Amino acid sequence: MAQPLQPLLVGYYGEHNLGDDALLEVLLSQLPPGCRPTVTAHDQELVAQRFGLACVDRRQLGAVLAALGRSDALVLGGGSLLQDATSFASLLYYAALILAARIQAKPVLLWAQGLGPLRRRRSRLLVRGLLALVTACSWRDQASAQLASSLGWQEVQENVAPDPVWSLAAPSWRGPGGPxxxxxxxxxxxxxxxxxxxxxxxxxxxxxxxxxxxxxxxxxxxxxxxxxxxxxxxxxxxxxxxxxxxxxxxxxxxxxxxxxxxxxxxxxxxxxxxxxxxxxxxxxxxxxxxxxxxxxxxxxxxxxxxxxxxxxxxxxxxxxxxxxxxxxxxxxxxxxxxxxxxxxxxx
CATH class of the missing domain: 3.40.50.2000 (Glycogen Phosphorylase B;)
Structure with a gap:
């Protein structure tokens, strides 16, 4: 019997941000049946209890790289992860994961990504090289897709869609007069x-x-x-x-x-x-x-x-x-x- 696929899901999870929690909910619902993902999270206990998943501390690169070694694929899941507005070090973190995955011949998927801003020339050069290593991607907006295209990514238009949280099941509006x-x-x-x-x-x-x-x-x-x-x-x-x-x-x-x-x-x-x-x-x-x-x-x-x-x-x-x-x-x-x-x- 084939072993279940074990992707590593990387994102801004377990940071007590409702938007990123919503992204993780949608991502988990869209994984192929039988997947057993590991999730990078800051509050690992929260994510593990809520979703019943294995977690690794997203702020410890060594631990994340070790988890990648035990995984079958790398998925950068939602948000704007490839950017240098937070810091150039943040961009290097994701670069290290992508490079490590490709060295291990593991697929790298960028799921519903926003791209940028990339304010430094070295950031744009780095991301150009990283995009060449990516197996497949989808972008959450046209601006990100256009930036990816300018950095050499092909087949951009076929891979642009609105933020995946639009597909999250929601209650219906209860009508006028509310707060x-x-x-x-x-x-x-x-x-x-x-x-x-x-x-x-x-x-x-x-x-x-x-x-x-x-x-x-x-x-x-x-x-x-x-x-x-x-x-x-x-x-x-x-x-x-x-x-x-x-x-x-x-x-x-x-x-x-x-x-x-x-x-x-x-x-x-x-x-x-x-x-x-x-x-x-x-x-x-x-x-x-x-x-x-x-x-x-x-x-x-x-x-x-x-x-x-x-x-x-x-x-x-x-x-x-x-x-x-x-x-x-x-x-x-x-x-x-x-x-x-x-x-x-x-x-």
Whole structure:
């Protein structure tokens, strides 16, 4: 009897980030039957308990390389792993894994990857060489595919699909009148008083509705509401309507989204999970990946690197209780299935 395939799944897992947890859920659901994956994770106990999987500490390269030696394939699963915005050392980490896999004659799959940014010339040269070693890949947006093409990757257009989280099963929107859900995050584009026009617009929006602050990344986003309060940036009226709600699983986040009258999302996967429920959504973009997802969906997207529009409250008001286009959602869900086809190469 053939032994079950044992791929090593590498990503930003077990970091208490709902978006990456959602990516892992989808990735596991798309693996060929019978696979016995090992997952790189920071909080190994959390991932092992939730999914019943073998885990290895993603922050210990030696341990990950040892796990790769026991595996049959390397899968870089979702997110933007090949980039140097975090650091050049981060890029070297993934380069070491790809090189080690190819030296061992093991396939390397880039699943639903975003590519870049690659700010350094040496980063672009390194990624050009790495792409030549990759067995197969799928990209989550056109910008990543175009960058890959400029670095020598072929057959780009056949391998582009929306973020795989669009294919995650979701509850249905429960209709108008719900609270306003905020998937906000700290960002260098909003420091101190720079928050004021955005919070002022929020204060004027549906003043009879509760504001629920939903941290998507427990370590980065949790406490943002309290931080803004301590800085004196929240009016008494806004503060009286606001509360933070913590959840641990993407399914719990989607239940909140399904009951919202509007989800204002800075987080990419906050936008996707909300829209996937059919909830009214509007994006605030700190990153091109948020712009791309909002454009695919056809929802309002306001850039944070420009002054808040004078009519921002009115723009949000027009989104309130107005769900996204069902044909757009169906198109995105169907297109995201392309990523599953990539994993069939493991069978």
């Amino acid at each position: 306003i859900l905020l998937c906000f995050r700290p960002t260098s584009q909003l420091q101190g008083a720079a928050w004021k026009p955005w919070l002022g617009a929020l204060e004027q929006l549906a003043p009879d509705r509760e504001l629920i602050w939903l941290p998507f990344h427990a370590h980065q986003d949790r406490g943002l509401l309290d931080s803004l309060r301590q800085q004196g940036l929240l009016s008494p009226a806004l503060l009286s309507r606001s509360r933070e709600q913590l959840v641990e699983r993407p399914a719990e986040a989607m239940e909140l989204c399904a009951g919202a009258g509007l989800v204002l999302a800075m987080r990419l996967h906050g936008l996707i999970l909300a829209a996937n429920c059919g909830a009214p959504t509007a994006a605030l973009s700190y990153d091109p990946k948020v712009n791309a997802a909002a454009a695919d969906l056809g929802c309002l997207c306001t850039p944070l690197d420009a002054p808040a529009p004078d009519d921002l409250t009115a723009q949000w008001q027009r989104c309130l209780d107005q769900p996204p286009s069902l044909p757009s959602l169906e198109r995105l869900r169907a297109s995201a299935a392309l990523h599953r086809a990539l994993l069939a190469r493991l069978a």
